[in-house]
Amino acid sequence: MTSVLIKNAFIATADDEQPIIREGSIYVEDDRIVEIGKSIQSKSAEYIIDGKDRIVLPGLINTHVHLAQGILRGLVPDNVSLIEWLRDWVWPLQGNLDENIMDISTKLTLLEMINTGTSAFVATSINARYGVNRVVENVYRSGMRAAIGKQIMDIPGYADHPQILHAGLIEDYQLSLKIFNDLFSRWNGKDDRIWIWFSPRTPGAVSDELFRTIAEIVREKNSGVTMHLAEVRDDIRYFSGRGTIPGRFLKEVGMVGRKYVYVHGVWLNEEDMKIFASTGTSVSHNPSSNSKLGSGIAPITKMLKYGVNVTMGTDGGPSNDDYDIIREMKLALLLQKVSNLDPQAIDVFTVLKMATYNGAKSMGIEKETGKLKSGMKADIAVFNTRAPHMFPRLQPLSNLIYSGTGNDCTDLIVDGKFLKKDGRVLTINEEEVYEKADEYAAELLSRSGLKYWM
Numbered sequence: 291m292t293s294v295l296i297k298n299a300f301i302a303t304a305d306d307e308q309p310i311i312r313e314g315s316i317y318v319e320d321d322r323i324v325e326i327g328k329s330i331q332s333k334s335a336e337y338i339i340d341g342k343d344r345i346v347l348p349g350l351i352n353t354h355v356h357l358a359q360g361i362l363r364g365l366v367p368d369n370v371s372l373i374e375w376l377r378d379w380v381w382p383l384q385g386n387l388d389e390n391i392m393d394i395s396t397k398l399t400l401l402e403m404i405n406t407g408t409s410a411f412v413a414t415s416i417n418a419r420y421g422v423n424r425v426v427e428n429v430y431r432s433g434m435r436a437a438i439g440k441q442i443m444d445i446p447g448y449a450d451h452p453q454i455l456h457a458g459l460i461e462d463y464q465l466s467l468k469i470f471n472d473l474f475s476r477w478n479g480k481d482d483r484i485w486i487w488f489s490p491r492t493p494g495a496v497s498d499e500l501f502r503t504i505a506e507i508v509r510e511k512n513s514g515v516t517m518h519l520a521e522v523r524d525d526i527r528y529f530s531g532r533g534t535i536p537g538r539f540l541k542e543v544g545m546v547g548r549k550y551v552y553v554h555g556v557w558l559n560e561e562d563m564k565i566f567a568s569t570g571t572s573v574s575h576n577p578s579s580n581s582k583l584g585s586g587i588a589p590i591t592k593m594l595k596y597g598v599n600v601t602m603g604t605d606g607g608p609s610n611d612d613y614d615i616i617r618e619m620k621l622a623l624l625l626q627k628v629s630n631l632d633p634q635a636i637d638v639f640t641v642l643k644m645a646t647y648n649g650a651k652s653m654g655i656e657k658e659t660g661k662l663k664s665g666m667k668a669d670i671a672v673f674n675t676r677a678p679h680m681f682p683r684l685q686p687l688s689n690l691i692y693s694g695t696g697n698d699c700t701d702l703i704v705d706g707k708f709l710k711k712d713g714r715v716l717t718i719n720e721e722e723v724y725e726k727a728d729e730y731a732a733e734l735l736s737r738s739g740l741k742y743w744m
């Protein structure tokens with residue numbers, strides 16, 4: 291039996307019953323939280339964290355992660371809009387990725403997420419050329435929880451741009467189905483941490499028939515789906531060209547429900563929102579990426595009002611450019627306040643819930659994780675408050691979200707095990723990543739026929 295005691299810390303639980311516990315303690319035995327509160331019975335444990343200079347949150351949940359893009363950070367010019375960004379830069383780079391570069395990109399991304407307090411994530415768009423089994427194996431070994439989306443497509447297009455996709459990324463859908471089935475039987479449900487999902491490329495890259503096939507398999511296997519949706523106006527033009535809107539179309543082909551996570555949703559309208567709310571479909575909000583690419587501000591306060599399960603995501607290395615959910619929460623707050631011309635539009639509790647409990651709900655694991663409560667899995671992120679940007683410490687949660695970053699994380703526990711302890715990530719070989727990342731990125735750039743843009 292292993293046990294951990296965090297004592298006398300400021301705890302933000304993401305649980306409505308008791309959102310804040312000042313000078314609180316948490317006792318963990320094996321993989322679960324046994325006790326949490328102001329005064330608890332357990333006084334000792336194998337490992338004790340003194341919480342005097344700490345704020346404790348549920349492990350953060352990132353519902354939109356491109357593992358293939360960790361290695362693309364900084365490679366793509368920071369002044370292009372989505373279609374050009376994809377066509378001229380991201381796709382040529384990803385279309386030249388091989389298994390060895392993907393190995394380092396995956397480890398780099400996992401390293402950054404663990405370092406900044408993320409316990410679980412949804413991985414999007416895993417192409418066969420990346421070496422899917424090795425990707426899943428790396429995620430499993432990292433100790434994190436993840437729903438990993440195998441890419442699937444049958445048209446080399448994007449929205450109403452047919453034939454636009456880079457040749458290196460085009461996949462045969464029958465091969466994708468086979469890979470999905472192999473991965474699913476080998477990994478799905480392993481240790482209650484790994485799930486295999488579908489990641490249809492985008493609308494315009496998947497036929498209606500294939501959407502229906504995916505929905506049927508998902509229902510049969512109780513799997514899940516993640517897909518980019520309504521990110522830019524071109525996406526809406528694609529649907530209106532077919533006389534429909536995203537929500538209506540997806541409902542028609544059966545692609546709505548629990549464990550359906552649609553990413554961005556910047557241009558969704560009220561009818562889309564009502565459909566998503568009534569079917570339990572989730573939206574992943576990625577404000578940095580939407581800002582950097584000039585895509586727009588997702589109307590998430592409206593989505594929340596309609597009852598949509600809105601979660602937080604970072605997107606990838608060339609669009610964010612970090613995988614830090616704390617920084618993402620701040621931008622989510624600011625953008626809603628300014629776009630609504632209302633400082634009361636959204637608050638830190640709502641955003642914290644989006645980044646924890648709502649994320650767990652979107653992955654179908656909210657009974658096990660996403661809030662700090664006795665009986666839940668021990669997925670816990672601890673942050674340092676003994677730093678200039680955290681003082682005075684009367685309102686540490688507000689300080690962490692508005693003034694901190696994920697780099698303030700000192701410890702991360704997932705499933706009762708330390709992935710980061712006392713400032714050091716334990717489950718990824720940092721030196722291996724640092725040794726290879728620069729060299730591999732340079733090799734990938736030249737292999738893709740691209741140059742330094744700055």
Ligand SMILES: [Zn+2]
Binds near residue numbers: 356414518553
């Ligand atoms: Zn994305």
